[in-house]
Amino acid sequence: MAQVEISAGVCGFTTQVTAHKNGTRQVALSIASECQAIQRLAAALTEVDPFQEFTNRGQGPLTLQLARQYCSHAACPVPTGIIKAVEVEAGLALPVDVSIKVRKDPA
Numbered sequence: 001m002a003q004v005e006i007s008a009g010v011c012g013f014t015t016q017v018t019a020h021k022n023g024t025r026q027v028a029l030s031i032a033s034e035c036q037a038i039q040r041l042a043a044a045l046t047e048v049d050p051f052q053e054f055t056n057r058g059q060g061p062l063t064l065q066l067a068r069q070y071c072s073h074a075a076c077p078v079p080t081g082i083i084k085a086v087e088v089e090a091g092l093a094l095p096v097d098v099s100i101k102v103r104k105d106p107a
Contacts (some may be wrong), residue, residue: 002089006081009027011035015078019089025049027086038078041070045082050090053083 004017015033022028029049031042053061067079087093
């Protein structure tokens, strides 16, 4: 089981993602968030094929397809965090933290 905690930024919302191989080629997802948009995404995104999530070829990741439908903020890091959880659980990535650091230098 892979677990990811995502602090989305200025919105202040935190999302918990748990990914678990379910005995088939699929990875089951459990997503808990304070964000209503991510809650709607979570309701639609309960299971994915990790090899579809791993590539931008074809239709690309189902996570990103559904994120476009449910999450209006294009820079939201939650969809990427979901994909990272799937990759780790499927053995397609190592469980290493990622980060985005944002700053604005004074003019």
